[in-house]
Amino acid sequence: MNAEPRPNRTISVAAATAPAIHAIIPAGGAGTRLWPLSRKARPKFLLDLTGTGRSLLQGTVARLAPLAATTTVVTGVAHVAAVARQLPDLPEENLLAEPAPRDSMAAIGLAAALIAHRHGREAIVGSFAADHLVADAAAFQDAVRQAAALAEAGWLVTIGIQATGPSTAFGYIHAGEALDVPGAPDGRRVLDFAEKPDAATAARYLATGDYRWNAGMFVVRAGVLLDHLAANRPALAAGIEEIAVAWDTPARDAVMSRVWPGLEAIAIDHAIAEPVAAAGGVATVPGDMGWDDVGGFDTLAQLIPAVASGPAAGVGVLGEADVEAVGADGALVASSTGRKVVLLGVPGVVVVDTPDALLVTTPERAQDVKGVVDRLKAAGRDALL
Amino acid sequence: MNAEPRPNRTISVAAATAPAIHAIIPAGGAGTRLWPLSRKARPKFLLDLTGTGRSLLQGTVARLAPLAATTTVVTGVAHVAAVARQLPDLPEENLLAEPAPRDSMAAIGLAAALIAHRHGREAIVGSFAADHLVADAAAFQDAVRQAAALAEAGWLVTIGIQATGPSTAFGYIHAGEALDVPGAPDGRRVLDFAEKPDAATAARYLATGDYRWNAGMFVVRAGVLLDHLAANRPALAAGIEEIAVAWDTPARDAVMSRVWPGLEAIAIDHAIAEPVAAAGGVATVPGDMGWDDVGGFDTLAQLIPAVASGPAAGVGVLGEADVEAVGADGALVASSTGRKVVLLGVPGVVVVDTPDALLVTTPERAQDVKGVVDRLKAAGRDALL
Structure with missing residues (x-):
């Protein structure tokens, strides 16, 4: 559960043979459909919803630990203290507080920009929601390793969840031809993303064998992500870069409070995943990992x-x-x-x-x-x- | 809701034309089937179960107020304080505390014996459970007045509830020939009492038109009740008389704590109603009053x-x-x-x-x-x- 591997800690052979990723965990969303269990002040990601003794956020961090060189959590100011307590090993400089919600692109973009500054633009980032469940951690880790291999080759990679039924609650990833990238035998190009379908459309998707649930898991080189952002949303990219430059300096708070509120609020899917997919730059790796978003x-x-x-x-x-x-x-x-x-x-x-x-x-x-x-x-x- | 009519209070004409009764209200029973609403410490009779702002006990007292010359409540020591608070106008000497439950005969018998000592053996007592509901107070009062007229003529009278269906939750009163007693046009002799029947038997009862639900409402001269008790349960009668003699003296507590625990625990039905009915001495008056025992x-x-x-x-x-x-x-x-x-x-x-x-x-x-x-x-x- 330690976000930064310590020198005296054994690193698994599997983790050592794949490119390490820098994990980004956007921790937002109240989980309204789980009211009154989840509340504004006690959102879903902070809850232990499975009786395992750890919250969804803690489970997410633990699941990523074997793969992650660093872990960065982005959350609302209201939840910084609770996140800090739940993740005592998370370095404070990796806990980013959003003064106001600006949707997933700003959150992930800022984390990626900081990682690029701290670890280089070649660093591979992986973004994973804080409030999902994964039953099969090994399958998850295998999918992330394949995604990292594709990311190393320059792709914006999304992990596609093997559907267990024609759900109308999720968006779908439409996979095209196989990609020949070492370390990613299951990689395929993404043709497009589909919004939450009706039941008949969902059934049709599944019958093709080419559609996966979109769980919002992205793996990509930090520099590639920032380049896509700059190309598609230049103002948002510039704002994020301005904050990132100031972050590890005394000017952080002043710049953050001046720039953040003006950032465009847009989901990463719309900001970059869809346009980059249309241009042929998105890859997907299938995952059959017992995933669940615990939506209700x-x-x-x-x-x-x-x-x-x-x-x-x-x-x-x-x-x-x-x-x-x-x-x-x-x-x-x-x-x-x-x-x-x-x-x-x-x-x-x-x-x-x-x-x-x-x-x-x-x-x-x-x-x-x-x-x-x-x-x-x-x-x-x-x-x- | 005042138990003792005050001199400056108007007494209704109807109440004045029928013999006044001395109301006895045994307030016992937890109402187990209403858990967790009703508790040992907060039994059913203390609860406001209808949202009217008064408890079942308060409702019972209010319903009897137009008819009752005095009201006596018999309850467990644990509930004396709560009863006293709910009934601020009940004279303290009319609130009888049972050191231990001894079933209804001992409770009603002691109250009747005290009334006999205080108001004479000719006084008519009426016993009514503390935790029943009656929707039509006027019909209830009419039935009690007819019962009082029969009681004046020497009968042990029970009010029979017009059944609304073949309930298996209540005992039944089997009515025989009409009785020609002035002031009690609906009075009939009771042939016998039937225990809670099965559904087929209950349906058969109702088909005859001669059966009513037994709600445990008894109206009788205090002396008649005590004579029946002495004839059927002499030891119990003697114990009750010993307590009653001491009640309004300094010896009350000593005698009560010595005698009460040894009293036979038996229901009034078995102690006197059944044997007296077998001997032809019980009468019944029908009541169609929207009665409910709020049993669950x-x-x-x-x-x-x-x-x-x-x-x-x-x-x-x-x-x-x-x-x-x-x-x-x-x-x-x-x-x-x-x-x-x-x-x-x-x-x-x-x-x-x-x-x-x-x-x-x-x-x-x-x-x-x-x-x-x-x-x-x-x-x-x-x-x-």
């Missing part, structure tokens, strides 16, 4: 294994809940109150029990949770957000 | 009207819950925490939200709540009982 209580209910025996048998339990269940198979209880929770004759129910809010729903309504949060926001119930 | 969350869900509009529309809400419901028609939320409660796609669910315990169930499983409490008890979870 439906996926969470599937991720949490049911308790095998005892009073809570048949129910997935997240947190310290003291659960008794009768006739509640397949239910999910997520509790942060320590209360006694009794389920009687409510199979498949989802109960989220927090000190100031209680949600009772079903996996089928998981996506409607966002609407609840929207209404709370509209009603000015900020304390509950 | 199934009946409670029917009693609480759904909110008509706003975020909680379609849901019955008990307590200060801040409810938002989407797709949850017919649900019931009872909350004492003030938390935000959101129901999404869970029609008919029952959510009982208390500071240390949360129950999620359905009306169909209402009777299984008792099993939960039994298991908590067996596990030594006394704090949750």
